[in-house]
Amino acid sequence: MSRAKALTIAALSTLAATALQIPATAAGGTGGGSSADHWGVITRNTIGSPVAALREGPYGSFGVTGAAARPPFGTGSLGIEVADNSTSLTPPSEKVDFGNEVDFYGNPVLGLTQVGFRVFQTGENVSYGGDRNLPNIKFEINPNVAAHPGDTYSTLVWVPGPVTTTGRWSGYLDATTTGTWFLTGGETACTQAAPCTFAQVKASLNDGGAAPLIYTAAVGKGRDHLWTGAVDGLRINNNVYDFEANGVKVRRA
Template identity: 70%
Template sequence: MTGTAARPPYGRGSLGIEVADRSTSLAPPSEKASFGNEVDFYGKPVLGSQGLNQVGFHVFQTGENISYGGPTNMPNITFEINPNLAAAPATTYSSLVWLPAASPVTNAWSGYLDATTTGTWFLTGNAGTVTGCNLATPCPFPLLKSALNDGGAQPTIYTAAVGKGRDNMWIGAVDGLRINGTIYDFEAAGVRTRRAS
């Protein structure tokens, strides 16, 4: 792809993600890739005015990726969290994962995909079981936040990442990851931060 459709939404670079199918000895045998931050988000709240209120990214989705796993064969955003659920006080770890809806365009950069209003979210492990927002029954973002707000201590973030899980082959790119008021612009020399307008 060349021309304006191939230009990332920010700068000149983007975060390329490639995972292969049937390439490991695991079950399922697909690869997993994650690119994230284990420092800057540690201890930050999930809920409330200082919590996760703006999340999303731009994606370069290809027709081949759709042929590998359907229109929702997309990368995700994952926050490792302490869910602090009153209903499961011993559960101190879960992955909070956004599953995007299908990209509105293929073989071109999408507009901003807002994870707070599109797609669904789930929690891994016991937190998913307790809240009902698990991989089998993912929830819209407002319902997920309500399920986490069960009267226990406020859930907190450990890490944040963009990635692709062990389901289908995917070769594409992400740019302009937004977490609240900051946009992360992936460039060859590193990640630049921009203030969201």
């Protein structure tokens, strides 16, 4: 291959990575969750026939103008639809997680410093389940709690605070300062019945023993109320995951 051709190929590769806004160290799928690959529905965490699909928009609703009338990043988002009474199970509601089972594996839970997203909420969703009827951010983790040495699995869940502005995109919902967190396995005092702040749930896992580790990261909904809407700009530490119809793009926060 000639030197000129090699330089041309290198330049095109650089332009492609820039267009996707993927850091050079992330293109291969490493770098602590900075890859644009490996995102999709986590099938083992899906119940019923819900929808979690990359889409264009949403734009609107009608009469809404300005920044709140379009996705906060690019032109697309992650559309989510779950039903509240569509299965023969108990409870009868659906559940879906859209996430990444590869790139966050082994990362320290206590290393989480920035988490959050933006959401398209509707008045109908509020009427179905209240102003906290919203998707969650979930991390499947190994809690490594000394009081439960044989317990190697739990889900760390963020429940957003109230979102009352509907028919448009919200501002950034900061999971480190708003809403509540809990662990599904009851490994600490931060349970679904008695949720904690972000600082409190991290402190509850920092018991001086082995560090708690992340398995996966996801945006999810269910099993509870009917909800139809969208999420965009999932932030995890220094990366913002921009959900677009043609894939997930990584932006530096």
